[in-house]
Amino acid sequence: MEGILTAVAVVAAVGIICAVILILASKYLHVETNEKAKQIRDVLPGANCGACGYAGCDGYAAALANGEVDKTNLCVPGADAVSRKIAELTGLKAEDVIEKVATVKCLGDCNMTSDKSEYHGINTCAAAKMLYGGKGSCTYGCIGFGDCAKACPSGAICIENGIAHVNTKLCTGCGLCTKTCPQHIISLMDDVDKVLVTCSNKEKGAVVRLKCKHGCLGCKKCEKGCPVGAITVSDNLANIDYDKCINCGECAKNCPIDCIMISDFSGIHRYK
Numbered sequence: 001m002e003g004i005l006t007a008v009a010v011v012a013a014v015g016i017i018c019a020v021i022l023i024l025a026s027k028y029l030h031v032e033t034n035e036k037a038k039q040i041r042d043v044l045p046g047a048n049c050g051a052c053g054y055a056g057c058d059g060y061a062a063a064l065a066n067g068e069v070d071k072t073n074l075c076v077p078g079a080d081a082v083s084r085k086i087a088e089l090t091g092l093k094a095e096d097v098i099e100k101v102a103t104v105k106c107l108g109d110c111n112m113t114s115d116k117s118e119y120h121g122i123n124t125c126a127a128a129k130m131l132y133g134g135k136g137s138c139t140y141g142c143i144g145f146g147d148c149a150k151a152c153p154s155g156a157i158c159i160e161n162g163i164a165h166v167n168t169k170l171c172t173g174c175g176l177c178t179k180t181c182p183q184h185i186i187s188l189m190d191d192v193d194k195v196l197v198t199c200s201n202k203e204k205g206a207v208v209r210l211k212c213k214h215g216c217l218g219c220k221k222c223e224k225g226c227p228v229g230a231i232t233v234s235d236n237l238a239n240i241d242y243d244k245c246i247n248c249g250e251c252a253k254n255c256p257i258d259c260i261m262i263s264d265f266s267g268i269h270r271y272k
Contacts, residue, residue: 036089037065043085044075047153049174051076051100064090073097077172100173100188101265102156102166107198108141109161113212129182138211140183140201148177148186168265191266194247195240199259202235216259222251 041061048056052074054063063069064086072086073095080097087094119128119135125143133139142163149157149164156170157177166177168191178186185200197216201208205217218236230244231251238251238260252260 034062034065037061039089040064040086043078043082043089045077045082045172047077047172047174047176049077049153049176050179051173051175064092071095076100077174079172099191099266100175101168101171101191102173102175102177102186103189103196103265104142104164104166105185105187105196105198105200106140106142106163106183107214107259107261108136108138108212109163111161112214113138113141126182134183138201138208138215140185140199140203141212142185143183147180147182151176151180189265190242193242193245194262194264195245195249195251196261196263196265197238197240197259198261199237202237204236208236214257214259217257219256221254221256222260225250225254 037058038061041057044057044061046057050056052060054060060069060074064072070092072083072090072092075082075086076097076099078097079099080094083097084094086092114137115135116137117132117135119131121127121131123145125134125145125147128134128143128145134143136143144159144162144164146157146159146164149159153174153176154170154172156167156172157164158167159165164186166186173188173191175188178184178188183200189196199208199212199214199216201212201215203211205219208215208217216237218233218238220233222231222238223233227248227250228244228246230241230246232239232241238255240251247262249262252258252262
């Protein structure tokens with residue numbers, strides 16, 4: 001009995017000591033909450049995507065509250081509505097947000113290309129890429145297991161006919177899909193731009209043609225036909241300089257395989 005009482009006393013003493021330490025720590029190590037940062041954090045969408053240049057919404061809110069940054073328009077998913085709310089809380093000027101949407105630079109679906117092998121493994125693009133660059137004959141194209149769709153917080157991406165598609169009406173431009181894609185074929189573009197090269201293959205035209213009917217041939221017809229010099233072909237692939245592009249569509253008209261798309265990519269951002 002004496003041994004049991006001793007054990008109980010020791011456990012109780014340890015508990016009391018720990019409680020005292022916690023009380024002292026909460027008193028002397030307490031970090032004051034920045035109320036302004038909390039208020040700003042509450043108006044941010046919570047995607048924690050890093051599009052603002054900070055690790056997450058908490059980082060951006062803290063930087064605004066502490067006066068480390070004076071830009072109210074860094075939250076792309078939040079769009080103009082969040083910019084206005086931040087301005088109200090901080091007294092800064094509400095600035096226009098350059099809204100962005102994700103675009104997939106590959107249209108090599110099951111009708112345009114084929115698989116070079118059968119893949120039996122973990123159904124993720126990252127895992128498949130480790131095995132000879134993926135199952136597709138084009139090692140630059142979409143692998144199609146949907147890592148991007150799983151990462152998208154707004155459900156804007158789906159896999160159809162073997163490749164990823166973005167619903168720009170749902171896309172908030174957070175950029176999480178661009179960080180997830182192991183092929184690096186998803187990028188963000190201003191949603192006011194209308195022209196997109198839907199290929200990422202940098203091989204020579206003859207090789208590309210054998211692998212995908214929709215692949216860029218590097219023929220330079222788009223480059224020669226552009227009236228403002230906004231499109232150039234480098235590494236056998238057409239590239240658009242959106243600072244120069246006037247959305248005239250001449251490059252798409254001149255492309256012999258319809259590799260260049262003209263479309264309205266503007267989205268309806270959900271945080272407006």
